[in-house]
Amino acid sequence: MTQKIYDILGIGFGPANIALAAALEELAPQFSVHFLERRSAAAWQPGMLLSGSDIQNHPLRDLVTPRNPKSHYSFTNFLYENQRLYAHLNLPLHYPLRLEYAQYIQWVAAFFAEQVNYQSEAAAIEPVQHPDSGEIVHYRVTTQNGEAYLARSIVMAPGRTPFIPAPFDTLRDSRVVHLNQYLPALAQAAEGNDALRVAVVGGSQSAVELLLHASSQHGVSRVAGFTRNFAFRQKDTSPFSDEVYFPEFVDTFYHASAENKARLRRELVHTNYSTADIDVLDQLYVRQYENRLLQRDTLQILTCHEIESCQPAAGGVRIESRHFVDGSTFSGEFDLVVLATGFLDLGTDERQEPCPQLLKPLNALQEDGAPTLTIGKDYRLENIAGGRLAPVYLNGLCESTHGMGDAGSFSLLAIRAQAIVESLAQRLTPRGEGGQ
Structure with missing residues (x-):
């Protein structure tokens, strides 16, 4: 047949x-x-x-x-x-x-x-x-x-x-996952653990959403967010910028030279990348402020931090990072590391x-x-x-x-x-x- x-x-x-x-x-x-x-x-x-x-x-x-x-x-x-x-x-x-x-x-x-x-x-x-x-x-x-x-x-x-940056790209550990695996990975990490420690890496909309979600979960005792940027940026939501999603822009971009494509991408990057909507930014800022009022250290946001190593350790996954301006360092162990690092x-x-x-x-x-x-x-x-x-x-x-x-x-x-x-x-x- x-x-x-x-x-x-x-x-x-x-x-x-x-x-x-x-x-x-x-x-x-x-x-x-x-x-x-x-x-x-x-x-x-x-x-x-x-x-x-x-x-x-x-x-x-x-x-x-x-x-x-x-x-x-x-x-x-x-x-x-x-x-x-x-x-x-x-x-x-x-x-x-x-x-x-x-x-x-x-x-x-x-x-x-x-x-x-x-x-x-x-x-x-x-x-x-x-x-x-x-x-x-x-x-x-x-x-x-x-x-x-x-x-x-x-x-x-x-x-x-998924984009897996260094030093995570050589690490094979089920406790380090890309954001697409977040919910099942969180459920697995929480089994038998009522003091879960979660790290989120990235400066995107997804990173902010993950920080909000993880820090609101019962049984999560500590959440840390790492970003190389000075701060979480607000997304460019100008209606003029949003014309990048018009069919006509596809024609413009496709026929542009390689040099002009690169220029357009640099100019328009904040319509989609390494940014977040103002509603979730406001929520995260208020939550961080509230933690300070209550003298809690359950939510930590480390800006300007470049992660230098991530290795399995006796008590979890150890992350070591450095503030690229003042040189201060961070070292801590986590039960789950989520990479909100894009694609x-x-x-x-x-x-x-x-x-x-x-x-x-x-x-x-x-x-x-x-x-x-x-x-x-x-x-x-x-x-x-x-x-x-x-x-x-x-x-x-x-x-x-x-x-x-x-x-x-x-x-x-x-x-x-x-x-x-x-x-x-x-x-x-x-x-x-x-x-x-």
């Missing part, structure tokens, strides 16, 4: 490829589509669903609305279908709760359950060439459990790789990686030997195998080429999905549900 060849195989089924699934159904239903997802069920940041935290994003910038305001899969319709529309509109919040948005994403994902294989983590992508022309006509994708899938095109949306982008700098691990076989085929992938305006890999390449797209990994809208934000998910679907429609001839 001949193995089925899908028109489109999506790797990962988080928000980016869920938005793609909705766009394919509404714009190109003629294609056969399948997705592989390593999780056991659809989920969005389950390790960071902190009580009271919001999404920092306008709710109408959801999986579909900017592309199709009439879509069944909108956040507004999710609220309506679940009898929560009026109650939600009455909430005294600027942005939806992260917990509710996670439920929305799961709600949309459920409509496409038959197209998804959960607990299927892609392990390898093998280009399959035509025996006569040498053209790469499709791909064989193998999962960790040995299953194989054939597809005429691939849309990669595995999520970004890698594509590139060759410190906080970047040349390409996702799965795409290294394709990266090696680049004609000019470039160390990083060449990405087209439509998010498609270019400059490989003389252009004789079945389409491969990066969905949500292109900040270095397309700008801040690809930095893990929901703002352009729907528009990016549309661009990918339109490109696929130009390059694939539908072969039917059982196409071979």
Whole structure:
């Protein structure tokens, strides 16, 4: 029996490829589509669903609305279908709760359950060439459990790789985790420990939220936050700056020179990185002040501190840091260390990686030997195998080429999905549900 060849195989089924699934159904239903997802069920940041935290994003910038305001899969319709529309509109919040948005994403994902294989983590992508022309006509994708899938095109949306800075990058200790693992790691560390000591490393929105959450938990006796900055910065929320999340800015950024891209990123960094919203900054400052009033040392914030070492110790994980201005030092042991240090982008700098691990076989085929992938305006890999390449797209990994809208934000998910679907429609001839 001949193995089925899908028109489109999506790797990962988080928000980016869920938005793609909705766009394919509404714009190109003629294609056969399948997705592989390593999780056991659809989920969005389950390790960071902190009580009271919001999404920092306008709710109408959801999986579909900017592309199709009439879509069944909108956040507004999710609220309506679940009898929560009026109650939600009455909430005294600027942005939806992260917990509710996670439920929305799961709600949309459920409509496409038959197209998804959960607990299927892609392990390898093998280009399959035509025996006569040498053209790469499709791909064989193998999962960790040995299953194989054939597809005429691939849309990669595995999520970004966590950035683990020195000295943590060489440490293999279950008590040191990236923020994505925070809630389960906290629960594990708290087992049999009613005086938990937690360290949070970083100066981002997530770092501030983690400090607030950890310091409010029963059984946590001490929380310390480490940042190299002089202070936690407020996010740039100017409406002028937020035009960085407009579709038009993607065009501007993509066609800019490398020098101007770098200049724009330096200027706009505080719209997304190493900053926090004023509401959580105010909460943390008040909590720190209250601790001083009560003469407690349960919350400690160490600014201007560069961490010099992190090592397993008899009583936990020992962190040693130094104040880069006055030279004062800190040394302390913790039961849990959480790295709120962000994620890698594509590139060759410190906080970047040349390409996702799965795409290294394709990266090696680049004609000019470039160390990083060449990405087209439509998010498609270019400059490989003389252009004789079945389409491969990066969905949500292109900040270095397309700008801040690809930095893990929901703002352009729907528009990016549309661009990918339109490109696929130009390059694939539908072969039917059982196409071979």
